[in-house]
Amino acid sequence: MYKKIAKHNIQGLCAPMMIDDIDTDIIIPAQHLTQTSQSGFGQHAFARLKKANTDFVLNQKRYQAAKILIAGDNFGCGSSREHAVWAIQELGFEAIIAPSFADIFSNNAKKNGLVLIELSTDTCQQMAQFAEAENLYLSIDLATANVTSKHFNHAFNINPFFQYCITHGSNEVDYLLQHMGQIKAHKTAAVNHSLFIQNGASQ
Amino acid sequence: MPDNIVEKIWQQHLIKQQNGFPDILGIDFALLHEVTSAQAFDMLDDKNLGVYDSSKFLATIDHSIPTRTNRHEIHDPTAKAQIELLRKNCAKHNIPICDLDSTRQGIVHVVGPEMGVTQPGMTLVCGDSHTATHGAFGALAFGIGTSTLAHVFATGAILMNQPKVMQVAFTGELPNGTYAKDMIMHLIAEIGIGGATQHVIEYTGAAVRALSMEQRMTLCNMSIECGAIAGLIAPDQTTFDYIKDRPYAPQGPLFAQAVEYWQSLCSEPDCSYDSTIELNIAELKPMISWGTNPQQAIQSHQKTPDEHNAAMDYVKLNTNQKLIGTPIQWAFIGSCTNGRIEDLRIVADILRDRKIATAVTMYVVPGSEQVMLQAKAEGLDQIFETAGAEFRLPGCSMCLGMNDDKVPAGARCISTTNRNFIGRQGTGSITHLASPATVAYSALAGFICTEFIQHEAS
Ligand code: SF4
Numbered sequence: 001m002y003k004k005i006a007k008h009n010i011q012g013l014c015a016p017m018m019i020d021d022i023d024t025d026i027i028i029p030a031q032h033l034t035q036t037s038q039s040g041f042g043q044h045a046f047a048r049l050k051k052a053n054t055d056f057v058l059n060q061k062r063y064q065a066a067k068i069l070i071a072g073d074n075f076g077c078g079s080s081r082e083h084a085v086w087a088i089q090e091l092g093f094e095a096i097i098a099p100s101f102a103d104i105f106s107n108n109a110k111k112n113g114l115v116l117i118e119l120s121t122d123t124c125q126q127m128a129q130f131a132e133a134e135n136l137y138l139s140i141d142l143a144t145a146n147v148t149s150k151h152f153n154h155a156f157n158i159n160p161f162f163q164y165c166i167t168h169g170s171n172e173v174d175y176l177l178q179h180m181g182q183i184k185a186h187k188t189a190a191v192n193h194s195l196f197i198q199n200g201a202s203q
Numbered sequence: 204m205p206d207n208i209v210e211k212i213w214q215q216h217l218i219k220q221q222n223g224f225p226d227i228l229g230i231d232f233a234l235l236h237e238v239t240s241a242q243a244f245d246m247l248d249d250k251n252l253g254v255y256d257s258s259k260f261l262a263t264i265d266h267s268i269p270t271r272t273n274r275h276e277i278h279d280p281t282a283k284a285q286i287e288l289l290r291k292n293c294a295k296h297n298i299p300i301c302d303l304d305s306t307r308q309g310i311v312h313v314v315g316p317e318m319g320v321t322q323p324g325m326t327l328v329c330g331d332s333h334t335a336t337h338g339a340f341g342a343l344a345f346g347i348g349t350s351t352l353a354h355v356f357a358t359g360a361i362l363m364n365q366p367k368v369m370q371v372a373f374t375g376e377l378p379n380g381t382y383a384k385d386m387i388m389h390l391i392a393e394i395g396i397g398g399a400t401q402h403v404i405e406y407t408g409a410a411v412r413a414l415s416m417e418q419r420m421t422l423c424n425m426s427i428e429c430g431a432i433a434g435l436i437a438p439d440q441t442t443f444d445y446i447k448d449r450p451y452a453p454q455g456p457l458f459a460q461a462v463e464y465w466q467s468l469c470s471e472p473d474c475s476y477d478s479t480i481e482l483n484i485a486e487l488k489p490m491i492s493w494g495t496n497p498q499q500a501i502q503s504h505q506k507t508p509d510e511h512n513a514a515m516d517y518v519k520l521n522t523n524q525k526l527i528g529t530p531i532q533w534a535f536i537g538s539c540t541n542g543r544i545e546d547l548r549i550v551a552d553i554l555r556d557r558k559i560a561t562a563v564t565m566y567v568v569p570g571s572e573q574v575m576l577q578a579k580a581e582g583l584d585q586i587f588e589t590a591g592a593e594f595r596l597p598g599c600s601m602c603l604g605m606n607d608d609k610v611p612a613g614a615r616c617i618s619t620t621n622r623n624f625i626g627r628q629g630t631g632s633i634t635h636l637a638s639p640a641t642v643a644y645s646a647l648a649g650f651i652c653t654e655f656i657q658h659e660a661s
Binding site: 021023025026029030031033034035036037038048073074077078079080081082085100102103104107108111112159160161172173175176177179180182183186187190 | 215227229238239241250266281330331351353354359360362363396
C-alpha cells in the first residue's frame with residue numbers, strides 16, 4: 001500500500017468491458033471479503049460474469065496481459081470496499097477509462113495508484129470497438145495527462161494532487177503527517193462537537 | 204453569502220486549504236467493523252504509527268457473524284479469523300468494542316446513534332457506504348475506504364474536496380401506509396443511481412420534519428444508492444430528544460450548551476444549493492424494486508417498464524407487469540435501513556394474531572442487541588414466532604451474502620434492505636426492496652402485496 005514507486009507513464013493493451021453501472025458486488029462479491037490481507041482478491045474478481053459467459057472479456061486469452069480497462073458509465077458504484085480496487089489491480093490493470101466513476105471507488109483508486117480516466121461515452125465506445133476488432137495499445141502520460149495511440153489522442157482531467165503523488169511516488173498519508181501540528185492545533189481550538197462528546201462507552 | 208448546513212460543517216472542520224490540493228478535513232469520530240478495518244490496522248503497523256486518539260473510535264461486529272443462537276460457533280475460518288483480528292487490533296490500540304453479548308453489539312449504523320455517538324455538526328466516517336445513515340442527526344457522515352480509515356487512525360484527518368450540495372425538498376404529506384423507505388426509494392427511482400454523485404444531499408420539507416429519528420435514518424441510509432456522498436437532515440427538537448441521556452451524549456449542563464450549538468448549524472433560510480429537486484409525495488404509494496439496482500423500482504400500482512431490460516431476465520419478470528401477486532419464498536426484516544425498533548413494531552402490528560404463508564421463510568433480524576432486548580421486552584418476539592417467522596440475533600444477516608444467512612439460488616425474497624444487486628443476498632437470489640410493512644403483508648400473503656390479504660391456508 002505504501003509502496004513508493006513513481007510512475008510517469010502507463011503503456012499497455014486495453015480490454016473492453018462496456019457495461020454500465022458495474023458495481024462493487026460484481027467486481028468482488030461479498031463472500032470473498034473475509035480475508036484480512038490485501039491480496040488474494042484478484043482470483044475472485046468479476047467471478048459471476050466470468051462464470052456466466054465463457055466469452056466474457058476477462059476469460060479471453062488475448063486480454064490476459066491487458067493493463068488498461070475500457071469500461072461503461074458509473075463504474076464502481078455500490079459499496080465502499082477498497083477490496084474492489086485491490087482486486088482489479090491484482091488482475092494487472094493499472095488504469096481504467098470510462099465515462100464516469102462512482103465517488104468512493106474513485107477515492108479508493110487514487111489512494112492505491114490506480115489511474116481513472118474519464119472520457120466521453122463516444123470515445124470510450126470507439127476505444128472499446130478498437131480493442132475488440134484488433135489489439136489496442138494505449139499510452140497514458142500522467143505528467144501531461146494525455147492518452148494516445150495510433151488512432152487516439154485525448155487530453156484528460158487529472159487531479160493535480162493525485163498527479164503529484166503518483167509521479168513522485170508520494171502518498172496522502174505522508175502529506176497528512178506533514179501537517180500533524182496544524183491538525184492537532186485545529187482539534188484543540190475548534191469549537192466543534194468534540195467539545196461535547198463524552199466517553200460514555202466504558203463497557 | 205449565507206451558508207447551508209454542509210458548508211457550515213465543512214468550514215468548522217477545515218484545517219487547510221491549498222490550491223490544487225484537496226482540503227485537509229478534521230474527522231471527529233470513526234466507527235469500525237470487522238470487514239474493512241484489518242488492512243487499515245496493517246497500514247499503521249507498516250508505517251510504525253499508532254492511533255492518534257482511541258476515544259474517537261468505536262468498533263462493532265456485524266457483517267460476517269451468524270445470527271443463529273449459537274453464533275459464537277463460526278464455521279467459516281476466514282470470517283472467524285477476521286473477527287478475532289478485530290478484537291486483537293482493538294485491544295492493542297485501546298479502541299472500545301461492542302462485542303457479542305455486551306448488550307451493545309449490532310450493525311454499525313444502528314449502534315452509533317443508539318450509543319449517542321452520532322451528534323449534529325460532527326464529521327463521522329466508517330469504512331462502509333451506508334454511513335450516510337448518521338446524517339439523520341445533521342452530521343456530515345460518509346463512507347470511506349480502508350486506506351482513508353488508516354489516515355483517520357493516524358491523524359484524525361482526511362484529504363477531500365469540498366462536495367457540492369443538493370437540496371431534496373419533499374413536499375406534501377406522507378400518505379398513511381407509506382414510510383421513509385418509500386420516500387427514499389421514490390427519490391432514487393426518479394433521479395437514478397448516479398443522480399447525486401459528487402453531492403451531499405440535504406433533505407428538507409415538512410414531510411421530513413414530521414419523521415421520527417428512526418425514519419430519518421432510513422431516509423438518509425439509502426443516499427448512497429443515488430450516488431450521493433452523504434445525505435443529512437438539519438437537527439431539531441426530535442433530534443435533541445433522541446440524543447439526550449445516551450451514553451456518549453453531552454451530560455448535565457453541557458447538553459443545553461450543545462443544543463444551542465447544534466441549532467446554529469441549520470441552513471440559513473436564504474442559503475443556496477448547487478441543485479434543488481422537489482418531490483411531491485402526497486400521492487405516493489408503497490415502493491417495490493423490480494430489477495437489479497435500487498433505481499429499478501415502481502409504486503405498487505405501477506407496472507414494470509415497457510421496454511425489455513436485461514435485469515428482467517435475471518429477476519424472471521416481464522415488461523409491463525404488475526409486481527403485486529408475484530409469489531415469494533423469502534421475507535427479510537432487518538439491516539441498517541430497517542432493523543430498528545420502530546420497524547419491528549410496524550411488522551409486529553401487521554403479523555399480530557396472523558400466520559405467514561407456509562411457502563414463505565421469514566427472518567426478523569434486529570439491528571442490535573438493544574433493539575433485540577427492547578423487542579423482547581415488548582413481546583414482539585412472541586408475535587413473530589407465533590406468526591411463523593424466525594426472530595434471530597443481531598447482525599447484517601441477509602443484507603449481503605457474506606455470512607450464513609443467504610437466500611438460495613433462484614428464490615425470490617422481499618426485503619427491507621437497501622441493495623438488490625445481482626447475488627447481493629446470495630448467489631442467484633432475487634431481491635425486491637420494500638418497506639417493513641410491505642414485507643410483512645407479502646409474507647402473510649405469500650406473494651408481493653401492500654395490504655392485508657387473507658391467504659387460503661389460514
Ligand atoms: S446491514 Fe447491510 S448495508 Fe447495513 S452495514 Fe450491514 S451489510 Fe451494510
